[in-house]
Amino acid sequence: MAMIFCRECGYKHSDRAKACPKCGYVYEETLTKKANKLVNGKSIVVYLIFCWFLGILGAHRFYAGKNGSGLAMLLMSTVGFILVVPVIISAIWTLVDLIVGICNINTPEKIFVKK
Ligand SMILES: [Zn+2]
Structure with a gap:
C-alpha cells in the first residue's frame, strides 16, 4: 500500500482510497480504467476491435448480446452480398x-445488453 497526497488539501493517505478521507475530494477514474471496466465480463475495447475488423458481419453486436441485429447484419453481408x-x-x-x-467508451454499460 502506497501513500499519496490529496490533490485538493494535501492530506497524506492510502492510494486505495477513492476519495480523500479529510476533505472528501473524489478521485476521478482514469479513461483507461473506465475503458477496461467489464460489463457482464465483456470489454468495450474488445467490442470496438470486433466492430473494426468484423463489424460488417455483426460480430460486435453478437458480442454485446444483440443477437437479433447481429444476425440481420450477418445476413445482409452474406446472403445480401449479391444485391450489394x-x-x-x-x-x-x-x-x-x-x-x-x-x-460510450466511458459508459460501456450502455452498449451491452443487460443479463
Ligand atoms: Zn483532501
Whole structure:
C-alpha cells in the first residue's frame, strides 16, 4: 500500500482510497480504467476491435448480446452480398456502431445488453 497526497488539501493517505478521507475530494477514474471496466465480463475495447475488423458481419453486436441485429447484419453481408445494397447498409451500420461505441467508451454499460 502506497501513500499519496490529496490533490485538493494535501492530506497524506492510502492510494486505495477513492476519495480523500479529510476533505472528501473524489478521485476521478482514469479513461483507461473506465475503458477496461467489464460489463457482464465483456470489454468495450474488445467490442470496438470486433466492430473494426468484423463489424460488417455483426460480430460486435453478437458480442454485446444483440443477437437479433447481429444476425440481420450477418445476413445482409452474406446472403445480401449479391444485391450489394444490403452490404453497403451493413457497412454504414458498422460505422455508426463504431462511432457510438467510441462515444460510450466511458459508459460501456450502455452498449451491452443487460443479463
Ligand atoms: Zn483532501
